[in-house]
Amino acid sequence: MLFIDYAEIWVKGGDGGRGCVSFRREKYVPKGGPDGGNGGDGGNVIIRVDPHMTTLLDYRYRKHYKAENGKPGEGTLKQGKQGKDITVRVPPGTVVKELETGKVLADLTKKNQKVVAAHGGRGGRGNASFKSPTHQSPRKSEPGAKGEKIKLALELKLLADVGIVGQPNVGKSTLLSRLSAAKPKIASYPFTTLTPNLGMVKLEDHRGFVLADIPGLIEGAHQGKGLGHEFLKHIQRTKLLLYLLDASSDDIEGDYQALVEEIELFDPLLSQRPRVVALNKIDLWEKAKKVEVNGGKMSVCCISALTGKGLKELLGILRSKLEETKGSS
Secondary structure, three states, X not given: OOOOOEEEEEEEOOOOOOOXXXXXXXOOEOOOOXXXXXXXXXXXXXXXXXXXXXXXXXXXXXXXXXXXXXXXXXXXXXXXXXXXXXXXXXXXXXXXXXXXXXXXXXXXXXXOOEEXXXXXXXXXXXXXHHOEOOEOOOOOOOOOOOOOEEEEEEEEOOOOOXXXXXXXXXXXXXXXXXXXXXXXXOOOOOXXXXXXXXXXXXXXXXXXXXXXXXXXXXXXXXXXXXXXXXXXXXXXXXXXXXXXXXXXXXXXXHHXXXXXXXXXXXXXXXXXXXXXXXXXXXXXXXXXXXXXXXXXXXXXXXXXXXOOOOHHHHHHHHHHHHHHHHHHO
């Protein structure tokens, strides 16, 4: 399925039904009083989380959503039927914004969480509502109020515990496939991963965590170069970042600093997120065991996603760090 993480839609609440002008007509009561009922309220447009959805693809093709109008009132004080609501289903992690102002209306992360994006208009009053001691036979009624209409931006940010970040072709997809049941596209050339991938990592005690593979970051990613700006948002919800480096690089320290800088420029708060650094492809360079980054202040977990070497140790470190984040939150 094509992964779409942004969409713009137009939504409108139903209009309220018109109030009724009617007078009671009964045998032996030739001039009965007003009995026009009120119109029904218009339906609402509701945006609700569907845990089975993973993309905003549906909203590439259908962009207009309108709830049902309320029905008009009737005689004998019958109120018009309320218009039916319409529900727009979105994946967990969808941020709903007002398109013109950028105002966030809701951040929908939980199953069945919902927000009313456009309220229906109120039904108009029938002539019975205008009766007064001085005006016994009003012929006045109200039209229903118009429903709200608004242009929305839907922005999907993946929900993951750990986000893998690294330059293109460092082995992020291979690592994801080894640690989880995910099956991302893997090849030995840059930008194999064109969309974020999620995988569930199961631990020995039947617990687990969600791991996200983000497309490779290059210099200037925070400005939109490469695929960076389009996908950096998907690590904003993660509790922990896994910086993956390439052991065959001529400048491992420089690669690490470049990643740190791009993430900090994109979101300074994200750069303060707890991190783990792993050096991949040590099967190509045994000396990698001695490598340290950040001036020796941060130790590196040396792994080979291809052969599986060091992965058990890496899982232990990730689990420990995640438990620390739970304790500090």
